[in-house]
Amino acid sequence: MCVSCAWAKPAKPHPMEFCENGAKATAWEITSRRADRGFFAAHTLHELEEWSDHDLEEQGRLTHPMRWNSANDKYEPVSWSDAFEEIGRELRALAPQQVDFYTSGRASLETAYMYQLFARIFGSNNLPDSSNMCHESSSVALPESIGSSVGTAMLSDFQNCDCIFYLAQNVNTSSPRMLHDLQDAVDRGVKIVTFNPLREPGLEHFINPQMPSQMLTGHSTLISSEYYQVRNGGDIGALFGVCKALIEADDALKASGISKVAGSDAVPKDPSNAATVAFAASPGDKVRTSSFST
Structure with missing residues (x-):
């Protein structure tokens, strides 16, 4: 299981079920580099606070329990017995x-x-x-x-849905392996509608590193059918707009004697735009669309 993110491992995993972030995290976990007492003797805490996360990680794993000495602003090693005794003393007092x-x-x-x-x-x-x-x-x-x-979506939902609304999650950073499932969904015709203040490259185009044809040709998969770059918090307004359009559609259809919107044969569908909410007052009427702004 990859230690980089919480994205689930599929029932039929890929040969290499991890991403670049996962490879980095695993390498950091099993590194042979050590930040020993000599390293901390050479650097003050104030100095280390100026280092980047990458440079600190590159020093490797700790070799001893460490205690900060305020007199010299350095971390100093202590024995395991002293560390356990001090921890126990603090816990017994609480x-x-x-x-x-x-x-x-x-x-x-x-x-x-x-x-x-x-x-x-x-x-x-x-x-x-x-x-x-x-x-x-x-x-x-x-x-x-x-x-x-907790969220109610499952991996199997990606294999059976017809449309995915993707809101404010940066897949490249947070769960890169999810791109495999999004790509598979696109390949079978699923429309993906994205609301995100950022232009996330992975939500626009994806070149699968486990597909030689894409790696050799540079051909990418278009992930998002529609991409709405709303302001921060604008996804709430966008969803209100979608709800408003659905309520209007429902009211119009009920007025014409049709009891439901979803799945009704009376609702014209616009396959070119999955983000458009289309409806008709009665069968055969001209398609109306409800728009919204954020």
């Missing part, structure tokens, strides 16, 4: 409900299991990780809106 056992969302399953076991033995179930920063708000808002604290 009630379990006062402690958060925070960890990285990139921790391995085995490490995460042992860590949560330690927290529960201590008497705490406060186990946030870095993904909480991304999902805490959605875990509150989603149950109130759709009744589920």
Whole structure:
């Protein structure tokens, strides 16, 4: 499983089921480079704060528990026994409900299991990780809106849908392997409508590095059928516009005695524009479109 992002591993994975970010993350995990005591003896914390993330990562893995010394502004190694003793002393001075056992969302399953076991033995179930920063708000808002604290889409949905609305997620950075599923959807005729303040290259064109024909010819797949570069927060206005158009369509069809919009043979379809909401007041009427601005 790739350690770079949370995109699911498909039932039938590609021969190389990772992206460039995944390769980098894996290389950093298994690097033989070490940031030993000599490295920290040569650099103050103030100096290291000026380094780029890339340069810091290039120094490798820690070799000892480290404690910052305010007198010389340097990290200094301590023994494991001293580190465990100090951690234990701090924990014993606190009630379990006062402690958060925070960890990285990139921790391995085995490490995460042992860590949560330690927290529960201590008497705490406060186990946030870095993904909480991304999902805490959605875990509150989603149950109130759709009744589920997580997204309801599955990988199989990409294989069966006819249209994808893609809002404000930068696939190149956040989940590059998703581009395979978007490309497969496009190849079978799915329309992808994107709302994003950024012009994300991966949502415009994608050259699949696992397809020799594309790599040799430079031929790319057009991902987004429609790309709306709204202002920050403009996706909310765009969705309100879509809802407004659908309500108008529903009202018009109900007035003509037709009970539904979706799937009705009375609704003319415009295959050239998946973002257009088209409807008719009655069978045979001229197609009307509802537009919106953000």
